[in-house]
Amino acid sequence: MIRAYLFDLDGTLFRGSVAIPGAAEAVNALRARGAAIRFLTNNSTRTRDEFAAKLRGFGYVAEDREVYSTAAGTAFHLNESGLKSAFVVGEIGLKATLAESGIAVVEEGPADAVVVGLARNFSYDMLKEAMERIRAGAAFVATNPDKTYPVEGGGLIPGAGSIVAAVRACSGVEPFIVGKPNPFLVRAAVAELRLNPEEVLVVGDRLDTDIEAGKAAGCPTWLVLSGVEPALPDGQPGSADVTGLL
Structure with a gap:
């Protein structure tokens, strides 16, 4: 049973400054059903609070603490490495x-x-x-x-x-x-949620980063075609966009 969703941002929930139609409503509906929502991005150009604010601007329910970015992950890695x-x-x-x-x-x-x-x-x-x-x-x-x-x-x-x-x-x-396909951020989110990997669905638009990181962390994955990939490979669950999760 899926109890949480880890969403990529660029190409999955929006493209640049343009929202993906229906995506915010779909993610908010999953949250309303009781699922935990986290946001994982390889984009390092913004702080966590800036990403959360951008998501809210598109209509997503989002808190700063729910965003896992490579900027924050890099800071953690540098400190851990001395x-x-x-x-x-x-x-x-x-x-x-x-x-x-x-x-x-x-x-x-x-x-x-x-x-x-x-x-x-x-x-x-x-x-x-x-x-x-x-x-x-x-x-x-x-x-x-x-x-x-x-x-x-x-x-x-x-x-x-x-x-x-x-x-x-x-x-x-x-x-x-630091970022995907390294499963570091995925594992950090799963640990924070206190769930088993098989209970957490990783959703993204790139096979070589989002999907690979999810699989490396032991999570099920869902590929959306609203970003980079043009088609679903055989055996890969997915949909045209995140509305297909409903």
């Missing part, structure tokens, strides 16, 4: 989350880690600085490997994974990846 400073290739939400968690975000000089996420202001100079620090011994930590990112109108833009690939290529170092 990495106290980071050069960040990313946006303000990631930097703010790290700083609030006690990580010193450095712009110049050495750093314990280089953290790479989605950075729409990415430049050659950023790439060079990231490479130099990693080659000097800084840990290479990536928020997520998503090569593309779904936006309004059915389009795609380069995702954090494209930037991670560039840093990997010039540094020659493989990163530790």
Whole structure:
């Protein structure tokens, strides 16, 4: 029996600034039936409260504590690993989350880690600085490997994974990846819910991140076609969008 749902955000509940029709009503209906709802995103550009506010703006019932983001996951990983400073290739939400968690975000000089996420202001100079620090011994930590990112109108833009690939290529170092397909965030949510993995359905729009992470955590999965994937593979449960869960 499914007692909780872990929803991806981009491509699953909205695309950029556009809501997916009927999605908020469907998720709220599942909540009204007694299911626990959590939101898991590989997007590192916002803080948890900003993601929750965006969800509420689309009509979802959402609390800050229900959002699991790669920014928060990265902060946890750095603290657990004893990495106290980071050069960040990313946006303000990631930097703010790290700083609030006690990580010193450095712009110049050495750093314990280089953290790479989605950075729409990415430049050659950023790439060079990231490479130099990693080659000097800084840990290479990536928020997520998503090569593309779904936006309004059915389009795609380069995702954090494209930037991670560039840093990997010039540094020659493989990163530790915090977000999906690493099941870290899924397992954290399942543990917080105090449920068995088989009672928690992971819902997302990407086979290589959302679905893979859910399966790695031992959870059943549901693929929606409102984001990246064009069709359901044989044997993969899913629907056109989240309204198919009702």
